Amino acid sequence: MLVATAIAIAKMDRLFAVVMLSGVFSLLAALLFVNMDAVDVAFTEAAVGAGISTVLMLGTIALTSRVEKPSTQSPLIPLAACIVTGAALIYGTLDMPNFGDPNAPVHTHVGPEYLENSQHEIGVPNVVTAILASYRGYDTLGETAVVFTAGIGVLLLISGLRRRRDPDEEEDT
Amino acid sequence: MWEFIVGHLNYWLFCVLMMTGLYIVVARGNLVKKIVGLNIFQTAVFMLYISMGKIAGGTAPIFPTDMNVDPNVVYSNPLPHVLILTAIVVGIATTSLGLALVVRIREEYDTIEEEDILHIERDIVTAENQSHGGAMGGRA
Numbered sequence: 001m002l003v004a005t006a007i008a009i010a011k012m013d014r015l016f017a018v019v020m021l022s023g024v025f026s027l028l029a030a031l032l033f034v035n036m037d038a039v040d041v042a043f044t045e046a047a048v049g050a051g052i053s054t055v056l057m058l059g060t061i062a063l064t065s066r067v068e069k070p071s072t073q074s075p076l077i078p079l080a081a082c083i084v085t086g087a088a089l090i091y092g093t094l095d096m097p098n099f100g101d102p103n104a105p106v107h108t109h110v111g112p113e114y115l116e117n118s119q120h121e122i123g124v125p126n127v128v129t130a131i132l133a134s135y136r137g138y139d140t141l142g143e144t145a146v147v148f149t150a151g152i153g154v155l156l157l158i159s160g161l162r163r164r165r166d167p168d169e170e171e172d173t
Numbered sequence: 174m175w176e177f178i179v180g181h182l183n184y185w186l187f188c189v190l191m192m193t194g195l196y197i198v199v200a201r202g203n204l205v206k207k208i209v210g211l212n213i214f215q216t217a218v219f220m221l222y223i224s225m226g227k228i229a230g231g232t233a234p235i236f237p238t239d240m241n242v243d244p245n246v247v248y249s250n251p252l253p254h255v256l257i258l259t260a261i262v263v264g265i266a267t268t269s270l271g272l273a274l275v276v277r278i279r280e281e282y283d284t285i286e287e288e289d290i291l292h293i294e295r296d297i298v299t300a301e302n303q304s305h306g307g308a309m310g311g312r313a
Contacts, residue, residue: 015205022209029216036227037234037249041219041257048265053212060205060272064279078200086192090185098180102228107250115234115248127234127251128258136255143259150266157273 014067019057026050040128183224191217202287204275208268215264219257226253 026049033042097104114131124130132140194217197210226249234251279285282293 015203018206018209022212025213026216029220032220033223036223037231038223038226038254038257039233039235041223041254041261044258044261045216045219048261049212049216053265053268056269056272057205057209060275063276064205064285075196075200078196081199082192082196085195086188089188089191093181093184093188096181096184096225098176099183099224099227099229101180102231102247104225106225106253107228114251125236127236127248128254131251131255132258139255139259143262146263147266150270153270154273157270157277160277 015061015065016058019054019061022057023050023054026053040126184221187217187221187224190220204278204285204287205272207287208271208275211271212264212268215260219260222253222257222260226250 026045029049030042030046033039033045097106114135115127121134124134191214194210194212194214197213198207201207201210228247228249231247231249234248234254275285278290282290284290284293
């Protein structure tokens with residue numbers, strides 16, 4: 001279903017439909033994350049992917065155009081490049097452990113340690129929160145810095161637009 | 174053999190999804206659509222990571238509130254979840270920055286099609302070359 005949505009996005013040329021389909025895609029992805037026990041990730045994906053980014057894209061197509069022009073170049077070269085890359089990636093996955101294998105290398109080093117120690121060391125029931133805010137607090141700090149920088153960038157890019165245009169134009173951020 | 178195929182099918186589907194995203198980014202000229210493709214690409218990578226953290230028969234890594242953890246319950250690996258949480262938020266930051274750039278490009282060139290932009294750029298360069306060449310007394 002996800003693959004079908006993605007291919008529909010590739011084919012569609014009305015941008016409004018594309019944006020809506022990308023929201024659908026994010027919701028489906030969130031469902032998949034719930035299925036794979038990642039509830040926190042599913043929350044974030046549903047809120048950020050299906051919510052905020054859809055709103056941002058709608059704002060952008062309101063400010064720009066709604067229809068995509070058909071491309072004049074042949075799609076064969078990009079298609080060939082994608083197929084070659086995909087084949088290489090699939091070849092790479094042949095060494096991976098089976099899906100859901102409890103003895104996979106991912107589950108033998110750091111993860112179980114967090115699961116065992118976080119209830120004594122942090123005392124938060126949700127292990128994901130404990131790791132995010134405590135063990136990997138610096139990562140989260142860096143992430144906040146990235147978001148802050150992006151916000152400044154967006155403001156700089158858009159504020160110039162405001163000055164040059166009529167003040168009644170809507171803004172996308 | 175059958176077990177191998179079923180166990181790897183998820184990775185292969187994510188690869189297909191990722192390549193769809195890459196195809197949209199590379200082959201489609203519309204800038205908004207390129208960003209949608211980038212999002213699909215990102216989400217495919219997220220799914221790959223999350224699927225690595227899954228343990229068969231496991232449950233979400235959240236303890237009971239009274240903190241009496243039953244040692245028989247299997248929890249999925251929380252580390253990929255944390256990494257992907259960070260990645261999603263960074264992803265929305267890049268998306269918003271890209272969309273702002275698209276708005277700015279539209280402001281400057283009055284189009285969001287890559288081919289049109291290249292065309293306009295080429296015209297500008299040709300005009301500049303002609304004027305400079307004329308000033309130096311010859312063809313540019």
